Amino acid sequence: MIAILMGGNSAERKISLKSGEAVYKALKNQQVDCFKFDWDGDNLDKLWSKTFDSAFIILHGRGGEDGFIQKQLENRNIIYTGSDSKSSANSMNKYLSKQIWQRVGLPLAPSVLANKTAFVPDINFPLPWAVKPVCEGSSIGISKVVQTDQLQAALELAWRYDDQVLIEQWIVGGEYTAAIVGKKMLPVIKIISQQAFYNYDSKYHANDTQYICPCELDSAQEQQLQKIALEAFESIGASGWGRIDFIIDANNNPYLLEINTVPGMTSHSLVPMAAKAAGINFEELVRQIIHES
Template sequence: MIAVLMGGNSAERAISLRSGEAIYQTLSNQNIDCFTFDWYGDNLSELWKQEFDQVFIILHGRGGEDGYIQKQLEDRGICYTGSDSNSSHNSMDKARTKIIWKQHDLTLAPSIIANIHRPINPISFPLPWVVKPTLEGSSIGISKVDNQIQLNDALMLAWQYAPYALIEQWIKGDEYTVAILGDKALPVVKIITDQNFYDYESKYHSNKTQYLCPCDLSPTQEKELQDIALKAFFAINAKGWGRVDFIINQHNKPYLLEINTVPGMTSHSLVPIAAKAIGINFNKLVTSIINEI
């Protein structure tokens, strides 16, 4: 019996519910015994009363993607999809992720951490900047800063979600993502949006966002991006499945943005798009993720 664990109490709750329902439907259609469990953040005791032996974690954001729920399942000896509690914790924290990636000589934009309780260190890299909460996904709380005057408002927005914010040099370029299934990188997807960047509206609501797969990279460039994605994925000790996001600047240099260890699985989501490009339909994708447990 598989429990599809969805919902959560993060800012990405609505997306998790959509992803979870899609997974539940595809499992049910394949006559796989399963049920959904909507975790509100304080009702785990109700889950433990259920009978199940595996969990498909489709909780996005804090609580579900930061190692908390993984640790709860580990403590009870219950198998689950995706990365373990430690790697989930490291990958959810954008600042911690950058430290690990830097240790592996991966290419990153210059950045500093801004603590709400301390003065901000001088910023040595040029404008524009991007300001993001260190502990949110789906581009929630992110702002582009074109001049120093805008910085305070951007930090106030980011600090609504976490006491730490990442101030990063804005890299002008095209956005790409690489989905990973097991130990293989799926085809690269290029994201084209009419917004400043691939924000929450572009991800989940806009009909103008375009996803190119095959993308516009040469085979050599695509292989390079896939190789970097795998190196980044395994540097965090991630496993099972995930997604690594990039910006490629005007000089064709790729910069790592972030890693997602529980990516979305909605109709707009990138992992299903990449899988479909090589003949893996949604049903097969879901069962493949379960088989990686």
């Protein structure tokens, strides 16, 4: 019996519920014994009262991608999909993940950390800047700062979601994402948003966001991106499945943005899209994710 853990109490709850429904239908279509469990942040006792052998984690954001639910399952020796509690925590924290990637020499935009209770550090890289909560997903709380007098408002928005905020040089270029299932790289997707950047609305609501796959990079460039993505995934200790996001600037230099250890599985989601381009339908994708747990 598989418990599909969905919902949560993060800013990404609605998307998690959609992802969970899609996974549930895919498993039911394959006659797999499973049930949906809507975790609201305060009802885990109800989950532990149920009988199940494993868990499919499709909780996005805090609670689901930061190692919390993984640790609860580990404490009960229940197997689950995706990365373990430690690597999930490192992945969710954009500052920690950048530190890990910097140590192994992966390409990153310069950044500084701003704490809510301390002075904002000196920023010694040029505008524009991306201001983002350290532990939040789906581009929630992110602002683009093009002049310094916009910084305070951007920080205040980001601090609604986290006491720590990353101020990062905004790299102008094309947006790409590389998905991983097991150790297999899926085709890279190019993302063209009609918004200022690929924000929450572009990801989940807009119908004019374009997803290009094949991604229009030549074979060598795509393979380079996949190689960096796999190294980023493995260096942080991630496993099972995930997605790595990039920017490629006008000089064809790639920059790592972030890692997603529980990516979306909705109709707008990128991992199912990449899998489809590789000849893997949604039901097979779900099976592969379970197989890798």
